[in-house]
Amino acid sequence: MKNQQYIYKEDNLIDSEPNKFRVSELKSEEMIINLGPQHPSTHGVLRLEVLSDGEIIKEVVPHIGYLHRCFEKHAESLPYNQVIPFVDRMDYVAAMNSEHAYAMGVERMLGISEQIPKRVEYIRVLMAEINRIASHLIAVGTYGLDLGAFTPFFWIMRDREHILRLLEWASGARMLYNYIWIGGLFYDLPVGFEQRCREFITYFKPKVGELEKLLVNNKIFIDRTANVGVLPLNLAINSGVTGPMLRGSGLRFDLRRVDRYSVYPELEFEVPIGEGKMGKVGDCWDRTWVRVKEIYESLRIMDQCLDKLEGEHKRTREFDPQTIVPKKIRPKAQELYVRAENPKGELGFYFRADGKSDIPFRCKARACSFVNLSILPEISRGVLIADLIAILGSIDIVLGEVDR
Amino acid sequence: MPDKKEELLSLIRQITSEEVIEIPNSTPFGVIVKNEALLSVCERLYNDPAFYFDMLSCITGVDNGPEAGMMEVIYHLYSIPFNHSLALKVVLPRENPELESVVSVWKSANWLEREVYDMFGIAFKNHPDLRRILMPADWKGFPLRKDYKHEEYYRGVKIEY
Numbered sequence: 002m003k004n005q006q007y008i009y010k011e012d013n014l015i016d017s018e019p020n021k022f023r024v025s026e027l028k029s030e031e032m033i034i035n036l037g038p039q040h041p042s043t044h045g046v047l048r049l050e051v052l053s054d055g056e057i058i059k060e061v062v063p064h065i066g067y068l069h070r071c072f073e074k075h076a077e078s079l080p081y082n083q084v085i086p087f088v089d090r091m092d093y094v095a096a097m098n099s100e101h102a103y104a105m106g107v108e109r110m111l112g113i114s115e116q117i118p119k120r121v122e123y124i125r126v127l128m129a130e131i132n133r134i135a136s137h138l139i140a141v142g143t144y145g146l147d148l149g150a151f152t153p154f155f156w157i158m159r160d161r162e163h164i165l166r167l168l169e170w171a172s173g174a175r176m177l178y179n180y181i182w183i184g185g186l187f188y189d190l191p192v193g194f195e196q197r198c199r200e201f202i203t204y205f206k207p208k209v210g211e212l213e214k215l216l217v218n219n220k221i222f223i224d225r226t227a228n229v230g231v232l233p234l235n236l237a238i239n240s241g242v243t244g245p246m247l248r249g250s251g252l253r254f255d256l257r258r259v260d261r262y263s264v265y266p267e268l269e270f271e272v273p274i275g276e277g278k279m280g281k282v283g284d285c286w287d288r289t290w291v292r293v294k295e296i297y298e299s300l301r302i303m304d305q306c307l308d309k310l311e312g313e314h315k316r317t318r319e320f321d322p323q324t325i326v327p328k329k330i331r332p333k334a335q336e337l338y339v340r341a342e343n344p345k346g347e348l349g350f351y352f353r354a355d356g357k358s359d360i361p362f363r364c365k366a367r368a369c370s371f372v373n374l375s376i377l378p379e380i381s382r383g384v385l386i387a388d389l390i391a392i393l394g395s396i397d398i399v400l401g402e403v404d405r
Numbered sequence: 406m407p408d409k410k411e412e413l414l415s416l417i418r419q420i421t422s423e424e425v426i427e428i429p430n431s432t433p434f435g436v437i438v439k440n441e442a443l444l445s446v447c448e449r450l451y452n453d454p455a456f457y458f459d460m461l462s463c464i465t466g467v468d469n470g471p472e473a474g475m476m477e478v479i480y481h482l483y484s485i486p487f488n489h490s491l492a493l494k495v496v497l498p499r500e501n502p503e504l505e506s507v508v509s510v511w512k513s514a515n516w517l518e519r520e521v522y523d524m525f526g527i528a529f530k531n532h533p534d535l536r537r538i539l540m541p542a543d544w545k546g547f548p549l550r551k552d553y554k555h556e557e558y559y560r561g562v563k564i565e566y
Contacts, residue, residue, distance in 0.1 A: 009561070010561060012560070013560040013561045015543070016542075017541040017542060017543055017560075018541055018542055019542055021534075021536075065538060065539065066537075066538060066539040066540060066541070069539045069540065071548070073524070073549060074548055074549060077549075109432070236512070238459050238460055238485065239459070239460075239511055239512050239513070240511075240512040240513045241460055241461055241462060241511065241512075241513025241517075242513075252485070254485060259488060333430070334430060335430035335431065335432070336428065336430065336431040336432070336435075336479070336492070337431070337432045338432065338433060338462075338463065338481050338490075338492065340462065347462065349462055349463050349481070351463060351465045351479065351481070353467060362467075363465070363467045365463070365465045367462060367463040367481075371516065371520075372513055372516065372517070374516075375512075375513065375515060375516040379512070404539060405539070
């Protein structure tokens with residue numbers, strides 16, 4: 002038998018991800034609808050097994066793992082600095098933020114987090130915020146797409162392109178950067194980056210207003226999202242939901258504020274929360290609104306970072322962002338859990354170092370999309386199927402991070 | 406947060422009759438909990454107004470390898486109103502590890518425990534829906550165990566690695 006790709010046996014043809022509900026056990030009015038994994042409104046390869054009574058949903062069972070790429074297994078066989086490209090590929094629309102969290106964790110383990118030059122920290126925060134805008138744009142734009150609004154998607158893709166070009170200019174890659182290194186950066190900002198960034202902010206600010214007018218304050222959009230998928234605060238906290246979803250439910254909780262990591266304590270920004278302007282607090286509209294408001298706040302932070310980067314910590318000939326990048330990364334034996342505010346919520350990394358090798362003994366990623374998605378069955382019981390799509394879109398998941 | 410650490414430690418000493426063992430070199434600091442006492446400690450930490458750990462951030466499984474012969478499960482708790490964190494560690498044997506589920510306390514434990522089960526084969530008692538989550542349902546073995554060897558064939562398809 003030469004080079005046969007597949008052996009046709011009966012055992013090989015069974016369902017590898019079987020449904021939770023059996024058709025034979027259903028009541029006569031119930032049926033199972035399969036949504037995804039190849040469907041644009043599931044934002045990737047998410048499969049939802051929906052038990053419904055006509056249009057009304059009785060139970061949703063998410064089946065995930067179609068994009069599982071063994072991040073944790075790979076991380077156990079690679080030196081710390083070589084894990085960063087894998088971290089990029091978790092939340093691939095906000096890779097800078099994930100890199101920032103990861104680098105911060107390893108730096109804390111090495112005990113060098115105090116020595117990082119201020120300019121490096123400001124560049125990191127600038128990059129993280131610009132990437133946060135890109136991620137929120139995707140979240141809001143594709144959410145419009147889910148609900149049948151086609152135009153905003155093109156608008157946000159047009160504006161996101163500017164962001165990706167800026168990031169490409171700085172790091173050499175459009176989406177998966179490997180720019181933030183442990184102890185420093187891959188390279189200093191290119192000459193002229195600050196001015197281009199300022200131009201982008203002036204260009205982009207009115208565009209957010211347009212997006213707000215076109216989509217978020219649109220009558221049809223409000224009708225589709227207000228009072229849909231209401232997530233009460235106590236349920237949100239108990240389920241570990243973080244990020245814009247938790248803030249949409251009315252809690253002013255932002256790790257940039259709470260943990261005061263990096264240079265965030267030196268920057269001024271508001272933490273927007275859902276106020277139930279169009280319906281109840283914690284509905285899909287509130288979550289989208291929080292994301293749009295956060296875009297404005299990110300622009301504010303970017304502005305302040307640029308002020309610092311052009312003033313106090315400006316580019317000098319001697320400045321090398323890799324001065325304290327360690328040649329050999331070997332932390333002492335310890336355990337550490339680090340968390341940072343990603344666009345989608347709290348991204349946590351748990352590290353276990355044994356003190357004898359350059360490779361993490363264990364590296365676990367607490368993915369925000371993963372925990373946020375687990376709320377879906379809770380809040381979509383008893384809603385219509387069309388509203389399920391609205392709720393799923395408002396959670397803003399990236400399957401690369403859910404499955405890791 | 407050294408002051409909070411002492412405060413939390415003294416509070417934890419009050420709720421357990423046994424000696425409190427601290428996890429060495431851990432950030433945030435943590436304590437080792439007996440396997441049987443986990444659920445009651447968690448309930449206490451959740452309900453007691455002095456702790457009020459209302460959020461379970463993360464559950465991590467760690468396999469220490471066949472030589473050490475034990476596995477660990479680490480719970481990272483966080484309290485939003487008090488802004489303090491705590492790690493709880495449970496040590497389990499590598500053969501038939503079993504642990505009480507904390508889904509009744511924190512709902513976020515549901516998927517996090519399923520992931521630990523999927524990767525380490527730690528069975529959580531009284532879990533409402535303990536199935537594999539990231540790997541396919543018919544996957545053999547638990548991939549993040551240190552002695553895991555990947556299969557050569559999956560359903561007749563050769564796995565080239």
